[in-house]
Amino acid sequence: MSEPKTPTPTPAGDTYKGWVFKWTNYIKGYQRRWFVLSNGLLSYYRTQAEMGHTCRGTINLATATITVDDACNFVISNGGAQTYHLKASCEVERQRWITALELAKAKAARMQAESDDSGDDFSPTSNPVVPGQGGGSQNSEVQSALRTLGSKVEDLSTCNDLISKHGSALQRSLSELDSLRLTGEAGDKIRQVTERATLFRITSNAMINACRDFLTLAQAHSKRWQKALQAEREQRVRLEETLEQLAKQHNHLERAFRGAAQANATTDNKSSTGPGKGEASDEDDDNEFFDAMEEAPEFITVPADPQFHKRSSSNVSGFNSEMCPDDQSLNEEPLAMNQESPSELVPLKKRRTRIPDKPNYSLNLWSIMKNCIGKELSKIPMPVNFNEPISMLQRLSEDLEYHELLDKAAKCQSSLEQMCYVAAFSVSSYSTTVHRTGKPFNPLLGETYELDRRRESGYRSLCEQVSHHPPAAAHHVISDRGWTLRQEITVASKFRGKYLSIMPLGTIHAIFEKSNNHYTWKKVTTTVHNIIVGKLWIDQSGEIDVVNHTTGDRCHLKFAPYSYFSRDVARKVTGVVMDKDGKAHYVLSGTWDEKMEFSRVMQSSRGGENGTEGKQKTVYQTLKAREVWRRNPLPEGAETMYYFTALALSLNEQEEGVAPTDSRRRPDQRLMEDGRWEEANAEKQRLEEKQRSARREREREAANQRTASQSEEDAPHDTYKALWFERCEDPITGEQVHIYRGGYWEAKERGSWEGCADIF
Incomplete structure (x- = not known):
């Protein structure tokens, strides 16, 4: 129950x-x-x-x-x-x-x-409330505020009289002292006090005049303000009544529309549909109506008529006939067609399942953050107390937590079905952030991170920090199961006092070898709340457009921002998969921290124009929702290990054969993981100063080149170039990005790292 x-x-x-x-x-x-x-x-x-x-x-x-x-x-x-x-x-x-x-x-x-x-016998029930207006408690609060303001004005008037009275008495006393005609040091002191008293009297007179003017204005406008306040209150009541009437009209129109649609469908299929199955219940209508009114969604989903389970798609008016048998199987069998065979999983080694517990160090946040308001977070020297013991390159690699979604997408015959998995993958990367309030280490310029899971999961991942200001990381993943993922992410962040906004800039690309489908999307904004006071918590908000540049298919995902007053589920994500002609084929729904489901669209239609925002809302009739992705449970004791997932716990584990620039070899990050935070802070400052020295040396070389060439335009201002990625124009988006040039995994096989810089 x-x-x-x-x-x-x-x-x-x-x-x-x-x-x-x-x-x-x-x-x-x-x-x-x-x-x-x-x-x-x-x-x-x-x-x-x-x-x-x-x-x-x-x-x-x-x-x-x-x-x-x-x-x-x-x-x-x-x-x-x-x-x-x-x-x-x-x-x-x-x-x-x-x-x-x-x-x-x-x-x-x-x-x-x-x-x-x-001594007033005032209670909340002393003012009757008119049904439907809810004005009793607000009216009592306004009256209380007016009484308080009135008492303060009276206090101000009393203080005005007292200052005048005591000021005059003080001036008389000083005049009497001056008449004593004292000489020497006492006379000088009396004259000094008299001069200061005169200045004080001038200032006091100015304040008294200002107070008198304020008192006159307050008394003159008090009644006018009360009348204006009463008019605003009455207007609000009228607006509430109008809104209620519009809501009722919207509800009646929606019921009438659905009833007519269901009645027509039932009439056409009396032979195959039992009596009453096509009728919509009042209870369901009420629930849908209130959800629509409160959250104002872009579309509404309703269960499809049972006829769509039996009738052929070619005989149903309005059904997307372009759906292929693979689309139908996606709803009939929940992901069964793409499950991996256990024989394909060959564990390379047993990964660690624990790291040292996070020490309980106290820190005065305000003493550090009060000087950071409005500044770029990447330019602020932060102690490791704010960090978690992995780098931003490793956080990017965590996007592969649910790589199985791309494995399944690579096997899809339909691009629309494939889009569902790609969209779910784009959402899944945020599930690791729900409890992760720590800041990853800013990678040093030239720092790399490899994640070789070819034997276990069929993919190899490489990240490199290709720019320091602005900080940018390039990421390339190649999978033996038919897909490639690449991205270059630049993180812009601003501290706003109460919260921190993190805006990832850059495009993510997913390319599938078999179908040659090329997908792109961008990340949404991450917000860290309660920076100064309270418990830190994370929210994701914004919109994602996943675009298939080969077929023109598109999926629009909306991450709803968290609201204290919303009745809807927190961290909600909704989306619609459409083909190049704008026809909806699937509806996605779920939360970015838990799971995503998809429903096949059987029929769509436009609703009325009496929505909460005066917009037409599309009504999608869908089949039963199926789960496409669910978050993996956190390992035992995760709350003492920075809320790391099982994958995150293994990211910083020592491995043989990695590049000397790999994040696993970073000493300050290793010291922090071991719980030696004071040593980690000192090591972090040493590494950052070493990086600044290297930058100054490159700038001197660039200056020498400019002097030799006698041309400011031809010579660069910084001679740094990424080692494993090459800067070029993206053929899909036209952006200047870094794309993997190759050679890393070959260098690892040879054990030859001559080109790697000494950054640690």
Whole structure:
């Protein structure tokens, strides 16, 4: 039996109700209880039926403290014997409770203070609320604010009178001292004090005049402001009523449209469809309507009529007849056709499953970050306390965590089916970031990283840092299973005070050998929240367009930004796979941290124009969703190992035969992994200074070349060139990028690394 959905707060009486898990004891642990927040009091019951007769406990929020433990847990205590340890079902639900509790606490404390100071018998229920308007609590808050402003204006007027009175008395006393005609040092001191008092009197008079002007203006405009505020309140109520009417009209139109479509389909197929199967229930309509109203999606999906499971695609009006048998099998058998044979997996060696636990070092974030606002993160000397013990090149290699998706895509006969796997692969790379708040090491110029999994997984990966300012890394992967992946990523980042925005710039390419399909896409923006205060958390937001440049197929993916007030699932991703003519063939949905599903589109149609934003929304009738990708579980103890995945734990493992510039050989990163952070910080500064010295030497060589050639245009300003990648124009995007020139794996086989620079 599913849990009841927690209702949203209702303005009348500030009531909030819902199920929350409450800690009882060490034997029973957390137990589900029904909590009710009303009029500044938080009460709980075992069941909803108990609300009428048995309350199990109550806390007055006016004197309570509310603290957050982690993503789902929070504690409420009144400083005495009452302490509630609570756990919400998810982070979104916890934040809704915290928001409701904080608002209720602030209001309860304000009411208590007003009652103590003025003796007014004011309560939230003293102002009746008009049904549908929800204006009672807002009106009381406005009246309270006006009373507070009025008292402050009176205080200002009193201070004005006192300053005038005491200033005059001080001036008279100083004049009397001056009349004593004292000589010598005492006379000088008196004259000095008199001069300072005169300056103070001039300043005080200026302030008194400004205060008087302010008081006059405040009194003159007070009534005008109250009238304007009342007009705004009335206009808001009218807008709410209008919005409600539009929502109802939208709901009725949507029901009428679907009912007509289902009725027509049922009429055409009475012989093959049982009675009632084509009808839409009111409950389903309500659920779809509210989702559409709240999140305003670009499209709506509804279950396809059962006729589409039986009828041929050529006989169905509006069905994408270009679908081939491979498209149909994709929905009939969940990924069975592309599963790998266990005999193909040949483990090369047993990889490590643990690294040393992360030390618990304290750090004053503000002392470091307050000087970083608005600067490029790559140009800020950061201690390793902010890092995780892998480099950005290794983080790029983590994109291959779910390389099986590309293996399966390479076997697809249909480009549209292949697009589903490529799109899922583009989403899967973000699943490793959900708990990873540490910053990877900025690679040194010329640093490389290889990931050779040819025996186990059929691919070889190579990354090289090809530029330092701006920092850019080139990545090339070749797989024996028929695909190639390449990318050049430049990371732009800005610290904004409360959050950090990381914008990856560059294009990712996936090329399939058998079909010659060439796909490209870009990464979305990563945001790290609560940089200064609170628990760090990661969000991904933006849009991705996966384009097949060979066939013209396209998949538009949308990463919804996290919202405290959204009822929808957190970290949601949606997308539609379309052919070159714009016909939808598949709908993708899921979350970037958990899983992705796809549904085959059987029919699409335009909805009405009464949507929440006045836009037409496409309605897709789809078959049952099938899972295309699911995140691998984290290894045991991951929370003490930087939340690394099983692949990430093996990335920095020592291996024989790698290049001397490989990230595994980087000493500061190795020291940090071993828990020797102070030594790692010192080593990090040494490496960065060595890199700066090498850069200055190259600039001197470039200057000598310019002098010799007597031409500023012909000679470069920096003579550095990447070792394994060559800068050229991308034939697909037209961008200036670095593409793998070859030779690395041959040099590894020979054990010859003469061309590698000494960077460590």
